[in-house]
Amino acid sequence: MPAVVLCSALTACGGGSGGGASVPVAALPPAAGSSASTATPASPSTPLSLAAQVGARMFVDQTLSGSGKMSCATCHDPDSAYGPPNDLSVQLGGTQLNRSGTRAVPSLRYKDVTPPYADLLDNPDGISVPGPGGGFTWDGRAPTLAAQAQIPLLDPNEMANASAADVVARLQAGPYAGLFKQAFGADAFADTNAAFQNARNALQAYQLEDPSFHPYSSKFDLYAGNKIGGNLTVAEARGLKVFANPNTGNCASCHYQGAGLNGSSALFTDFSYEAIGVPRNTAIPANADPSHFDIGICGPLRTDHPPAPGNTFCGMFKAPTLRNVALRQSFFHNGVMHSLEQVIRFYNTRDTLPELWYPTVGGTPRATPDAGFPTYGLITTQYTGGTVKKYDDLPPTFVSNIDTQLPMDGRAAHSTPPMSEQDITDLICFLKTLTDGYKPPATAPTSGACIQ
Template sequence: MGAGSTFFLRFPAFPTVLIAMSLHPNTLPPTLPASDDAKRGAARRALKRVVGWTLAVVVAGCAAFAAYAAVYPERMPLAIGTVVEDITGANPQPVHLLLPPQAPLSAVAQLGRQIFYDTSLSASGKQSCASCHSPQHAYGPANNLEVQLGGPHMTDVGYRPPPSLAYLYRQAPFSIGPDQNDMDAAPVSLQQLAASAAGVQRAVKSAGVAPAAPAMVPQGGLFWDGRASTLQDQAIGPMLNPVEMANASVEDVAHKLVAAKYVDQFKMLFGNSIANRPDLLVTEAMFAVGRYQYEDPSFHQFTSKYDYWLQGKAHLTQAELRGLHLFNDPDKANCAGCHLSKPTSDGLPPLFTDTQYEALGVPRNHNLPMNRNANFYDMGVCGPFRDDVKDLTQYCGMFLTPTLRNVATRHVFFHNGVYHDLKQVMDFYNLRNTSPDKIYPHDASGKVEKYDDLPAKYQANIDVADAPFDRKFGDKPAMTDDEIQDIIAFMNTLTDGYKP
C-alpha cells in the first residue's frame, strides 16, 4: 500500500463525510430559509461544487504524497507522531534513559585521577594519560596530528591515532563469537572459537539493530585491535610503549610511582608494604586509573543534543532529522548498522557502536613513517601489535568500530588517521566501490590501487555486503552531497555539552 494512502487510513470517515454532505437534502447554509426551493437548490449545487473541489484537492494531494513517497520512502512518516516530529523536530516517542549513577569518586578513583594527569610517570617527564586523552576534547587528542609524538624526548612518532577514552564503561572484553554460557566448562581459546567459525556467513548489519553475535566477527576489547580487555589493561599499555610514555619496564613505572607526591595514598589504601612490591604497586595504580574512568561522569556524560531529543527535551532541525533518517536507513548510509543509534531494550542510552570489528579497506596513509616500508601492513586484529590471533587470517584488516559520540570534535579518523574531516569520511563510504579512483592512488600505469593498505590475499575480508558498500563500480552512489551534509549535521548532535 502506498504511503499516500496513510491519510485515509488514519481518517477513514473523511471522504464519506464529504460525499454525504454533498448529497444530503438538508445540507444547507444555516441562514438559508428552507421554504425557498429555488435558493435551496442553488445552494445545494454550490455546496456540491465546493465539496467536489475539496475532494479533488485531497485526492490530488494524496497522489502527490504517494509519488513523493515512492522516490523518498525514507522520509515518509509512519505514524501521526512522526508527522509531528517532521514538522517540529520533537521526538514523538520520548524515552526514559537509564544513565550512569553520579556519586562522589571513591578513594581509589581519586588516586586514579592523580595518576591520569601525572606527567612524571613518562620517560620525558612531559607526557601523561591526559596528553593524548584530553578531557576538553572528549578524551581524545587535543591537536590535529595524525598520530601523536612521544618517547624519551617527545620526538618519536606514534603508530595509530589514540581512540577516545569516553564511553568505554560498557565495553566487554575481547571475544570471538557468542558468549560461552556454561560457566563450568573449560574456557574455549580464541583459536578454537575462530576455527569453529570458519565458513560461517557473516551477519549483514542494518537498521541500527544489534544482530546476534555473528560467529566469525570479533567483538569487545580496547585499542584499535582489542588487545586489552579491561580499562586496567589498557592503562599500562602507553606506560610501556617506547613511542609513548616510554618506560623501560614495570619496575621503571613503579620507581616513578614511589617518588610521586601521592604515594601516601597508596599506603593508606593498600598498606605500607605496597611501596616495596613493584608489580603489585603498578597493578593497583592501573586499577585506580580504570576506576577513575569508570566512576567519573565526564567519561560518559550523555549530554548531547541527541540524548536530550531522545528524552523529549530538545528539538532537531530539519537537516538533523533528515540526517538521522539517512543514518538509520539500511539502504542509504546505514551508519546505524555498526553505530547503533537506539536505546537498548532496558533503557540504556546508545553508545553508537556495536563494539564489533570491520575490515573497511581504508586507503593507506603514506604520511606515517612506518608505512614508508612497502612491506609493512597494519592488519589490526591479526597484527602487528597483537600476536595471539595472528594466524587467524579471516580477521586480517579488521579494526574495532569506535563510538561516534563526540565524533565531530575529532580531527583524524580511522586507525591510520588518513582522513581529517567527516566529509572525507562520508565520501569514502559513498565512493569506495562506485568510484574507487576518487579514493585510492594510481600505480605507474594509471591503474587504481584499490584496498592498497591490505595484502591482496586478505582483501576478501573487506566488507562488500553492507550498504553503502553493496554498490558496484559505476553504480549511483548511495548518498548525494546534500544527504551527506544532513548526516554530518546529525552527527554534530552527538557532541556532549548541549544546553537544552
C-alpha cells in the same frame, strides 16, 4: 524514548606532545600525606573512591613518562572529549618526544560497558550473527581498561617507561604516594607487581567513576529522553533517517544504539570489527616500509591471530563510538582522514570513485582536472589511464575479507553512490547532535545549515 540507530567507524586515535590538561573534577584529590579519607566529588552527587582519586592524579601526571613531559591527558585531552587535541594522524612520544606512533588515538569516553574481546561476541542488535567484538584498542587486545592502561605506560613510542618497576618508582617518589597508600594499604609499594596492578586499577577506577568519561550530555540525549531542548531540526531528523536506512547510510549496521551506563541512551557502537579498506597513510613513518601492513586483529600489535591465508579476521578494526565524532580531527585507525565530511564521502564513494582515495599506477596525471572532478578525496590529481591500486593498505591475500555492506557494497566504478548530496549534509547534521556539553538555546534558531 525515540527509537534510533546509527552510522560508520569514523574515529581514529591520536595523541599529543604538549602539556597535561586539568582534571575535570571539582577539585583534585588530597595531596600526599593528607589525612582526608573522603573522596573529592566529581559532581555534587558523585564521589570518587580513593582508588579513583589516585587515578585522577595519575591521569595528568607527566612525571610518569620517560620524557617527564607526557601524561595520559596529553593524548586524551579532557577538553577534546578525551581524544587528541590536534589533527596529527599519530602522536609523538618516547623519551625525547620524537618517536611516532603507528595508530591514531581514540577517545576514552563511553568505554565503561565495553565487553572483553571475543571471536564470537553476541551483537547487541539482536539480529546480526555473532562475530569479532569487544575489547580495548583498535584490535581489542586489552580485555579491560586496566589492561589498556599498561600499553601507553610501557610503549617506547608513548610514555616510554622501561618497565613496570619504573612506573612504580615514579609513583613512590611522587607527591601523591601517601594517597596511593591510603587507597591500597600501608605496604602498597612493597611488591612491585602488585603496585603496578593497583596503578592500572586506579586509572580504570577513575575512568569508570568520573562522570566526565560518560556524561550523556548531547542534544541527542535530550532527544532520546524526551527532554526540553532535545527536538531535532528538520535536517537533523533527516540525518537520523540516513543513519538508520540500510539502503543509504546504513551506519546502524556497525554503530547500533546499544544501551549505555545504567540504561542511558545509545552508545553508537556495537563493539564489532570490520575490514573496510581504509587507504594507506604514507605520513606514518612505519609505512615507509612497503612490506609493513597494519591488519588489525591479525597484527602486528596483536599476536594471537596470525595472518595466515584464509584468516577472515585480517584487516578488521574495531568500530568506535560515534559520540563526539564531530570534535575529532583525525579519523580511522591510521588517522588518514581529517574531516568528518571526508570520512562520510569515503564511505559513499570508495567503490564508485576509488581514484579519489587510492593511488593510480601507470597513468598520466592531467595538468588541469575536469571541471567536475571532485576535490574532497585524498587524491586530488586526475589521471588518464592507469590502474587504481584499491585497498592499498591490505595485503592482497586478505582483500576477500572486505565488508560489502552498504554504503560500501562493491558497486561498479562511476555508478551512482548510495547517498545523495543532501543525505551527506543531513547525516553530518545528525552526527553533530552527538557532541557532549550541549546547551539548548533560549530561542530555537530558524536558519542555518542544519535547520531546514
